[in-house]
Amino acid sequence: MSEKIKNYLGMSLIVTSLAFAFASVGYVYNQPDYSERTFSVTGEGEAVVVPDIGTFTFSVLTEGGINPTSLQTQNNEQSNAVIEYLKSNGVDEKDIQSQDYSVSPRYQYSRCFDEDGICSPPEIVGYSIQHTVSVKVRNLENVGALLSGVVENGANNVSGLNFSADDPTQIENEARASAISQAKEKAKSIAKAGGFRLGKLISISENEPYYDYYADSVEGYNLGYGKGGDGPMAPSVEPGSEKIAISIMLIYEIR
Secondary structure, rough: OHHHHHHHHHHHHHHHHHHHHHHHHHHHHHOOHHHHEEEEEEEEEEEEEEOEEEEEEEEEEEEEEEOOHHHHHHHHHEEEHHHHHHOOOOOOOHEEEEEEEEEEEEEOOOEEEOOOOOOOOOOEEEEEEEEEEEEEEEEHHHHHHHHHHHHHHOOOEEEEEEOOOOOOHHHHHHHHHHHHHHHHHHHHHHHHHHHHOEEEEEEEEOOOEEEEEOOOOOOOOEEEEEOOOOOOOOEEEOOOOEEEEEEEEEEEEEO
């Protein structure tokens, strides 16, 4: 390759590099500097939702001898009786779900029988079987009666009573709209006080919705078991209500 061609290629590379560098500088220069020309505001929105479903869990615990098969049969019969009771009292099959099923041995531990502290190994003296089921109740007027009914039909542990909205989306949207409206009004007030005009909305972000439970907002249900009151009094349950709070942040361009 001649010296003349080498010089030509070298000059071309220098020119290309300079052109790219100027183009890059121009690109960066034309980008708006949001860090100096923006401001942010936050808004808080709240809405209250009255629960429309109740959930609880019940367990059937069966303890017996060293034959787990017969114990399983007993537990299954007892659990099935409770589930059939729920279905016959308006609880849909899809709202009844097994959460846990366990078979556990029960041990007897012997005392140490010599000076060296050597003990005989533990001995299995029986088994415990537990079937835990969650229940969703869509008619809140039936919650108290069902809590009593599952115990009468074989459940020996009931826990986890909770009330919530089956679909809180609409209530969350109301709180969100309120938060955005508040943030927009705050932005206008700040712009007016600061002597500048609002530019375009650059970004919007939202914190996770916060739920605050109120236990005394809604009248509770105190229902006797059965319409005729021919069983023990059902517990008084309080569905209450929930407050949903949402925080929104808006970032505006300053003009």
